[in-house]
Amino acid sequence: MLSNKKKYIVNGNSGIKAQIQFADQKQEFNKRPTKIGRRSLSRSISQSSTDSYSSAASYTDSSDDETSPRDKQQKNSKGSSDFCVKNIKQAEFGRREIEIAEQEMPALMALRKRAQGEKPLAGAKIVGCTHITAQTAVLMETLGALGAQCRWAACNIYSTLNEVAAALAESGFPVFAWKGESEDDFWWCIDRCVNVEGWQPNMILDDGGDLTHWIYKKYPNMFKKIKGIVEESVTGVHRLYQLSKAGKLCVPAMNVNDSVTKQKFDNLYCCRESILDGLKRTTDMMFGGKQVVVCGYGEVGKGCCAALKAMGSIVYVTEIDPICALQACMDGFRLVKLNEVIRQVDIVITCTGNKNVVTREHLDRMKNSCIVCNMGHSNTEIDVASLRTPELTWERVRSQVDHVIWPDGKRIVLLAEGRLLNLSCSTVPTFVLSITATTQALALIELYNAPEGRYKQDVYLLPKKMDEYVASLHLPTFDAHLTELTDEQAKYLGLNKNGPFKPNYYRY
Numbered sequence: 001m002l003s004n005k006k007k008y009i010v011n012g013n014s015g016i017k018a019q020i021q022f023a024d025q026k027q028e029f030n031k032r033p034t035k036i037g038r039r040s041l042s043r044s045i046s047q048s049s050t051d052s053y054s055s056a057a058s059y060t061d062s063s064d065d066e067t068s069p070r071d072k073q074q075k076n077s078k079g080s081s082d083f084c085v086k087n088i089k090q091a092e093f094g095r096r097e098i099e100i101a102e103q104e105m106p107a108l109m110a111l112r113k114r115a116q117g118e119k120p121l122a123g124a125k126i127v128g129c130t131h132i133t134a135q136t137a138v139l140m141e142t143l144g145a146l147g148a149q150c151r152w153a154a155c156n157i158y159s160t161l162n163e164v165a166a167a168l169a170e171s172g173f174p175v176f177a178w179k180g181e182s183e184d185d186f187w188w189c190i191d192r193c194v195n196v197e198g199w200q201p202n203m204i205l206d207d208g209g210d211l212t213h214w215i216y217k218k219y220p221n222m223f224k225k226i227k228g229i230v231e232e233s234v235t236g237v238h239r240l241y242q243l244s245k246a247g248k249l250c251v252p253a254m255n256v257n258d259s260v261t262k263q264k265f266d267n268l269y270c271c272r273e274s275i276l277d278g279l280k281r282t283t284d285m286m287f288g289g290k291q292v293v294v295c296g297y298g299e300v301g302k303g304c305c306a307a308l309k310a311m312g313s314i315v316y317v318t319e320i321d322p323i324c325a326l327q328a329c330m331d332g333f334r335l336v337k338l339n340e341v342i343r344q345v346d347i348v349i350t351c352t353g354n355k356n357v358v359t360r361e362h363l364d365r366m367k368n369s370c371i372v373c374n375m376g377h378s379n380t381e382i383d384v385a386s387l388r389t390p391e392l393t394w395e396r397v398r399s400q401v402d403h404v405i406w407p408d409g410k411r412i413v414l415l416a417e418g419r420l421l422n423l424s425c426s427t428v429p430t431f432v433l434s435i436t437a438t439t440q441a442l443a444l445i446e447l448y449n450a451p452e453g454r455y456k457q458d459v460y461l462l463p464k465k466m467d468e469y470v471a472s473l474h475l476p477t478f479d480a481h482l483t484e485l486t487d488e489q490a491k492y493l494g495l496n497k498n499g500p501f502k503p504n505y506y507r508y
Contacts, residue, residue: 069178070188076170083169084192086162086178094134094167098141101134105434107473108142111441115146120445122147127193127201129211130232131159131423132177135430137168139437143444144173148203151196153189155207157181158400158416158424190214194222203448204229205440208377209236216243216250223250228447228455230440232256234353235377240459252455254443256436259462261470263299264508266436271375272303273429274422275349276311281426282401282415283371288312291345293338296352297324300375304349305333316341338362347371349421350381360386363404366412373415375422382418400425431477438470464500 074088075081102109126143130136132154140150152168154160154177161179168175174196176189190211194201195218202225206212212229215222228251231237237257243249256262279285287308293316294304301324305315309332317333319325325335338358342348342365350357353376360383363372374381387394387404395403397413405411416424443462447455475482490497502508 068185070185074169076172078172080172082174082196084176084178084189085165085169088166088169090163090166091170092167094137094161094163094165095170097134097161097164098137098167101138101430104430105135105138105437106477107434107438107470108138108441110473111438112142112145115445119147121448124148124203124444124448125199125201126150126203126205126444127211128152128205129155129190129193130205130207131156132165132168132175133159133161133423133427133433134164135428135433135437137164138434139441140168140173141171142437142441146441146445148444149199150174151176151193151199151201153177153193153211154181154186155210156420156423157186158419186210187214191218194219200225202227203444205444206231206236208233209239212236213239216248220250226251227450229253230256230443230447232262232436232440233377237459238353244457244459249457249459251457252447252450253459254447255459255461256439256443259439260464260467260508261435261439265432267299268303270303270428270432271300271351271422272307274426275304275375276307277426278415278421278424279347279371279373282398282421283413285371290314290347291341292316292347292349293318293336293341293345295338295348295350295357295381296354296376297321297328297333298351298353300351302327302331304351304375305331309333313347316345342366345370347373349373349375351375352381353377355380356383357381359383363387363412364406366410368410369413371413371415372418373421374418375420377420379418382414384414384418387414431474435470435474438473439467442466442470464502464504468499468501 069084069086073081074083074085076083076088076091121143124143124147126148128140128150129152132152140152143150151174153175158179160177160181165175165177174193176192181189191214194211194215200222204212204215204226206229209231212231229240231240231253234257237255240249240253240255276287279287289312291314292308294301294308295318297305297317297319301317305317305328308315315333316336317325317328318336318338319328328335339362342362344367346367346369348358348362348366348370351374358372358381363383363386366372372382391407393405395405395411397403400416402414402417403411404414415421422428439462443466446463446466472482485493485495485497487497495501
């Protein structure tokens with residue numbers, strides 16, 4: 001947590017029309033806020049920027065072609081080779097997955113229809129670094145329909161769906177990603193998105209901050225033409241605030257992670273469902289009666305704890321924040337220090353956004369067959385590097401499941417090498433990602449169309465009106481009917497009948 005970071009809230013004071021024109025609305029802003037033999041591109045990058053990639057060999061199914069995509073000559077049906085994916089021939093399967101995802105992403109589909117004629121992103125050149133899944137594909141194709149040109153890389157070496165990446169490449173999107181990238185591959189893919197002759201990005205959509213840091217370190221002059229950054233993760237937002245505090249943030253940035261429609265839905269409901277999916281797919285374990293410690297009781301931790309409690313697990317919580325700690329206690333969880341329960345728990349889950357939450361000392365004291373995994377964005381929470389020593393043996397069990405064996409025979413089960421469990425080892429609910437993706441799209445529209453001077457070189461939160469608009473687009477899915485204020489009621493509360501309905505300090 002940054003105690004002295006700047007925050008900005010953007011207040012919207014007018015209704016959002018069918019045609020999206022956020023930049024035209026007058027708003028007031030109140031401050032608050034590997035492949036062997038290849039030369040690694042990452043040597044000049046700061047340590048914080050390298051926290052989300054792997055130093056291990058990539059995971060691939062035995063049936064997969066072992067040839068690196070970088071060594072293949074592939075073209076799509078239009079003759080373009082401006083992409084690098086596992087196998088372009090998988091495009092048809094990926095297209096089917098994207099079509100399924102579209103059915104669960106009503107807001108993005110509505111946004112396409114409402115704003116497509118206006119093309120609010122005409123001229124936008126967006127470089128993105130996110131998880132490449134069917135849901136991301138719907139977002140990318142929506143941005144394209146709104147007039148943007150996009151180039152994309154993956155923010156996680158294990159979360160890319162190869163068939164979806166192939167479908168995007170077949171549709172003409174320059175995508176550079178495949179499941180099981182090496183460290184060198186990871187940075188190579190990002191560089192291929194950014195460093196291309198005759199094309200320069202003017203917008204960044206990032207998840208984790210690696211893309212932003214790569215441009216900052218390798219191509220800082222690009223920021224002269226970049227209008228803004230949209231960032232959706234705790235890790236990436238933390239990096240942005242660090243840059244802002246140091247006076248090194250060159251462009252305005254939108255903090256999507258702390259928007260209501262991201263934090264209170266994606267972080268909570270997505271993790272509540274996907275934590276069980278990831279654990280079950282990788283370990284086939286029974287949850288009833290198991291002792292679990294969840295490190296962190298933010299929105300992600302709350303979702304994980306609720307799901308495990310409902311399955312009959314005995315759940316402990318660790319927390320540094322007394323407010324979150326009190327919430328955990330009143331939700332019925334026992335608050336402990338990790339050292340107090342590390343010898344007895346069956347599962348350890350980290351979701352703090354911090355580093356070295358689980359250290360080698362903790363790992364040494366764990367019981368035999370303890371499962372260790374991470375639900376945070378980066379692989380910094382579990383000290384995996386400390387396990388790569390001669391006295392410990394690594395044994396591959398299945399894709400993204402490793403036994404780490406101690407000399408006395410004790411072993412732990414490490415999932416996804418400490419990377420994000422749900423997107424690395426399973427999938428996530430499409431509908432809740434529709435909420436996040438729509439928020440990202442609207443943030444890009446706002447920053448791209450904002451007149452010069454509206455946003456300074458700092459980090460901003462989204463307009464509350466925009467959050468409410470995103471939520472309203474998803475209500476028809478449930479056949480939900482909002483109650484409308486009468487004129488008398490609106491006057492009594494001092495509100496506009498069309499919103500926003502809560503003050504900026506409201507916590508939800």
